[in-house]
Amino acid sequence: MAFNIRMGLPEMAAFWDDLYTRKQQGQLGRDEEKLFKKLVKTLGFLAENPRHNSLASHEIDALTAKYGIKIFQSHLENNTPAAGRIFRAYGPDKRDITVLAIEPHPEDQKRGAYQRIKLSALPPVKTPSGGKS
Amino acid sequence: MRFDKGGISHHIQTMPTTTLERPKSKPRLTVLENYDVAADAKKRISLRNAKTKYFHVQALSNGSYLLEPRVLVPPQAVSARSLKMLDKSVASLKNGLASAPVAPSLFNED
Numbered sequence: 001m002a003f004n005i006r007m008g009l010p011e012m013a014a015f016w017d018d019l020y021t022r023k024q025q026g027q028l029g030r031d032e033e034k035l036f037k038k039l040v041k042t043l044g045f046l047a048e049n050p051r052h053n054s055l056a057s058h059e060i061d062a063l064t065a066k067y068g069i070k071i072f073q074s075h076l077e078n079n080t081p082a083a084g085r086i087f088r089a090y091g092p093d094k095r096d097i098t099v100l101a102i103e104p105h106p107e108d109q110k111r112g113a114y115q116r117i118k119l120s121a122l123p124p125v126k127t128p129s130g131g132k133s
Numbered sequence: 134m135r136f137d138k139g140g141i142s143h144h145i146q147t148m149p150t151t152t153l154e155r156p157k158s159k160p161r162l163t164v165l166e167n168y169d170v171a172a173d174a175k176k177r178i179s180l181r182n183a184k185t186k187y188f189h190v191q192a193l194s195n196g197s198y199l200l201e202p203r204v205l206v207p208p209q210a211v212s213a214r215s216l217k218m219l220d221k222s223v224a225s226l227k228n229g230l231a232s233a234p235v236a237p238s239l240f241n242e243d
Contacts, residue, residue, distance in 0.1 A: 004234035008222025013232035044240030063211075067223045087211075087219055092229040100222035103215045 003050065005043050006092075008100040015102070035084070038076045039102075042086065046074065046097055050088075054078065063087070071100070 007013035016039075022028050023036050045052040055074040063071035069089050076084035087101045170178045185202040192198055211219070225231065 006231035006234055008218070009225040009230050009232060010221060011218045012222055016232070016235070040239060043235060047237065047240060063219070067219075069223065069227070071219075071223075087215075089223070089226060091226055092231050096231070096234075098222070098226050098231045100226070101211075101215045101218040103211055 003047050003095050003097045004093075005047050006096055006098045008098050012099055012101060016099075035076075038084065039086075042074060042076050043099070046088070050074075050097060060087070076102075 007016045019028070019032065019036055019039070022032070028036060042055065045055050050057055050072070056078070057072050057074045060071050060073050069091070072088050073085050074088060076086060085103045086099050087103070088097055088099050090097060092098065166181060168181065172178050180200075185204065187203040187205065188200040189203050190198060190200055
């Protein structure tokens, strides 16, 4: 393997440990089983070649600027609206890739259908600059 | 003796400071339409000339309803929870902390 895959502390590592433990115990639900399979496949690609075509990896400039380290996004699935994604960065050591977060967040999927519709406030309205009419 | 109670007495136009300017007052809301509606058999009312498709509705205890326009979040956006997870992971990573490597044998399993 070209890269070691690590999980970000503490939440991502806890999530992965929980998923992996329950997989070994055969306690995963149907959706969790699917997610685990996608994650393992994606992590396998990442370990082999972070630029694998299936991952559609690309840097997220806004997050890179926010955190001061290069943050990349890789897809968990293709040809799917709102496809699952993981956020990753290189480090802490050479040949290491750390998975920082997963989107959608596992807790988000437990909500009801109505609450899955994500709404946000409108962007601020541009008012015409002053001037007597 | 004159006292400046505005709290911005140190602001001199010719000597700009790093202090942020006080926010200008927001433009006041104006009433664009004023009409009465009747709920239909299914207790629905129609909004005339609504500018947005989605609204956040608050039903108040006095029988009033407050509607606030909303927009759908773009699919590329990162949810607040994931962003929080990202914050913590990046903070740990900057301190050189990450979990132990995932066993490579896992990737070879079918």
